Every structure is written in structure tokens, then in C-alpha cells.
Amino acid sequence: MMDWTTSHYRYLARQLSRHTLLYTEMVTTGALIHGDTARFLRHDEAEYPLALQLGGSDAGELAHCARLAEQYGFDEVNLNVGCPSDRVQNNMIGACLMGHPDKVAEGVRAMIEATDLPVTVKHRIGIDGRESWDDLCEFVEKVAAAGCRTFIVHARIAILEGLSPKENRDIPPLKYDWVYRLKAKYPHLEMIINGGIKTFDECHGHLRHTDGVMLGREAYHNPWLLAGVDPEFFGQAAPVETRHQALRATLPFIQSELDRGVFLTHMSRHLLGLFHGQPGGRRFRRYISENAHKPGAGLEVIETALEKVREPVSPEIAEA
Numbered sequence: 001m002m003d004w005t006t007s008h009y010r011y012l013a014r015q016l017s018r019h020t021l022l023y024t025e026m027v028t029t030g031a032l033i034h035g036d037t038a039r040f041l042r043h044d045e046a047e048y049p050l051a052l053q054l055g056g057s058d059a060g061e062l063a064h065c066a067r068l069a070e071q072y073g074f075d076e077v078n079l080n081v082g083c084p085s086d087r088v089q090n091n092m093i094g095a096c097l098m099g100h101p102d103k104v105a106e107g108v109r110a111m112i113e114a115t116d117l118p119v120t121v122k123h124r125i126g127i128d129g130r131e132s133w134d135d136l137c138e139f140v141e142k143v144a145a146a147g148c149r150t151f152i153v154h155a156r157i158a159i160l161e162g163l164s165p166k167e168n169r170d171i172p173p174l175k176y177d178w179v180y181r182l183k184a185k186y187p188h189l190e191m192i193i194n195g196g197i198k199t200f201d202e203c204h205g206h207l208r209h210t211d212g213v214m215l216g217r218e219a220y221h222n223p224w225l226l227a228g229v230d231p232e233f234f235g236q237a238a239p240v241e242t243r244h245q246a247l248r249a250t251l252p253f254i255q256s257e258l259d260r261g262v263f264l265t266h267m268s269r270h271l272l273g274l275f276h277g278q279p280g281g282r283r284f285r286r287y288i289s290e291n292a293h294k295p296g297a298g299l300e301v302i303e304t305a306l307e308k309v310r311e312p313v314s315p316e317i318a319e320a
Contacts, residue, residue: 004220008257009270010047013219015249016226019234021049026080028093029056029065041072044253051076053122055083055093057100062107063114070115077111079104081123084158095158098127101139105146112147120150122194122214125178126157133178140182140189150190152214153179169217180209200232221273243274244311251299258298268292268302280309 005025013022027040032054043050052069054077056062062079069077081104083094097104104121111119121143125136140151156172174196183191192212197203203213219226224243230236240246254267268288275281287305291297 007043008267011044011253012250013226014047015246017229018239020229022047023051023053026053026055029061032065049075051078053078053080055080057092057097057103059106059110063110066111066115070117076118078120078122081121082154095124095127099130101142105142108143108148109146121148122152124154124158128159128161131157144189152192152194155179155195183210222276223273242312255299264297265292275309278309283308
């Protein structure tokens with residue numbers, strides 16, 4: 001979800017669900033230590049609960065970044081051992097670490113010693129060359145022995161030689177039953193399932209066998225899905241009743257970012273899926289895409305785009 005789950009997307013997501021645990025895009029330890037730390041870790045308090053997702057393999061650097069996560073107010077620090085990008089493979093980051101469970105365990109141990117925050121690991125069920133059930137169990141057992149208690153499992157292997165990152169999201173078959181088996185074999189560990197999940201019915205099915213569900217691309221491309229999470233899974237009322245309300249709730253935040261010098265197009269691209277499947281949704285997306293990049297573009301672009309989609313009329317008004 002690099003370049004997707006930025007603070008600008010997460011602010012919108014939080015208007016739709018108060019209880020969903022949100023994750024940052026993956027940030028490498030090198031970027032945090034040697035780059036603009038404050039920029040990478042900047043977020044709004046409205047985004048809580050919020051987890052920082054790290055990419056890295058050096059135990060000392062991971063420990064340092066875990067301390068930063070606590071210092072900056074995150075609720076969890078997560079180590080990504082699932083990203084199949086060539087860019088991260090070359091730096092011993094992401095899914096290639098599935099082939100080095102001892103190194104992952106060393107990093108997790110260092111992070112746990114460095115912070116009081118929960119330390120979690122997101123991973124695949126294997127990689128090419130290490131894709132057996134026994135390999136997966138060895139990985140989980142070694143990382144659990146280092147102190148990790150929560151595993152977020154993308155139920156596909158990653159094929160690092162021969163498939164692009166995009167192909168790795170679709171081509172390797174999903175094996176949800178492997179995640180179910182992990183939970184059955186290690187009932188004391190929290191197992192959260194991820195990969196290709198799109199509907200609440202699917203979520204309920206997975207929750208019969210696992211402790212939680214992570215939604216990725218579906219929650220980004222169709223963010224309104226999140227508006228049903230609080231009533232469906234937490235027994236709480238949804239924060240908003242309409243997409244228009246959700247978007248209007250983000251406008252003060254967008255304006256504050258504009259005042260900070262952030263270009264509208266950097267924020268508006270995360271809004272494009274909000275009216276997915278709705279009458280006027282295509283006009284909404286087109287107007288933003290054609291105008292948000294223009295010099296000086298501001299809230300008027302969003303407000304005009306909103307006029308392209310009809311706001312639902314309440315039953316009381318309709319009756320009158």
C-alpha cells in the first residue's frame with residue numbers, strides 16, 4: 001500500500017470508521033533514520049488508532065524506529081515481511097525476509113525490547129523456494145519465540161523471481177485454509193487474515209477461523225465500505241450517514257494541508273473511490289482528475305466535484 005495509505009487517505013478513512021485500526025504505508029528504517037523523520041511520521045490525532053508499518057531488517061535500526069513510533073504516538077509498530085517489490089528486495093526488506101526467519105526474529109526481539117507498543121508482523125505464507133507448510137510453521141515459531149504475538153498473514157506466497165509486484169497480488173493462489181490451520185495449530189497467537197477480501201460476508205466467514213481481518217486494496221478503491229464496519233463488527237453507529245457528509249468532514253483538514261503548501265492533487269487522488277458505483281461518480285472522478293492538478297487549485301475543486309453527485313434525500317424531506 002505504498003503511496004496509498006498516506007495520512008490524507010487515512011483521515012478520510014477515519015471519517016468512515018472510528019474503530020478500524022489503520023496502518024501507514026510501509027516506511028523503511030533508512031528513510032526514518034537518514035531522511036526527514038518528522039515528515040514520514042507526521043499524522044493527525046484524528047487518525048488513531050494507528051499503526052506504523054516498517055520495512056527493514058537491521059535489528060538496531062528497527063529498534064530505533066520502534067522507539068520513534070512510540071515517541072510520535074502510534075498505537076502499534078508493524079514489521080512488513082510481505083512486500084514483494086524489487087526495490088525492497090535489494091535492501092533485504094519485505095517478503096524476501098521470509099527466507100531468513102532468524103533475522104526477522106532478531107529484529108522483532110530488538111523492537112520489543114525498545115518499546116512498550118505492540119510489535120506485530122505482516123507476512124506471506126511463503127516465497128519461492130520456501131513455500132511448504134513446514135517452512136511457514138518454522139517462520140511463525142521462530143518469530144513467536146522472539147516475542148511476537150500477532151501475525152497478519154497474506155494468504156499467498158510471493159514469487160520473487162519472475163513475477164512483478166502487481167502480479168504477486170493476483171497470480172499466486174490464495175490459500176485461506178493455511179491461515180486457518182495456523183490459528184488451529186497456534187491458538188495462543190493472534191492470527192489476522194489478509195488477501196483478496198472484499199465483502200463483509202467474506203469477513204464473517206474468515207472470522208469463524210481467525211482473530212481478525214485486514215482489508216487492503218478494497219478499502220482503498222471503495223472506501224465507503226468502511227462506513228459499515230462500526231455497526232457491522234463493533235456494534236456502534238456509523239460516524240456518517242452519507243458519502244457527502246464524509247467528504248465534507250475532511251474539508252477543514254484538506255484546507256489546513258493546502259495552507260501548509262501541500263498540492264491539492266496529492267490529497268484529492270485518495271478521494272476518487274468514495275463515490276464508486278454511484279450515479280455521478282464518474283463525473284466526480286473526472287472533474288477532480290482534470291482540475292486538481294492546476295496551479296492554485298483549492299477546495300472549490302472538491303466542492304464543484306461534489307455537485308456532480310446527487311446527495312441522498314432523507315425520508316422526511318422526500319415525504320414533505
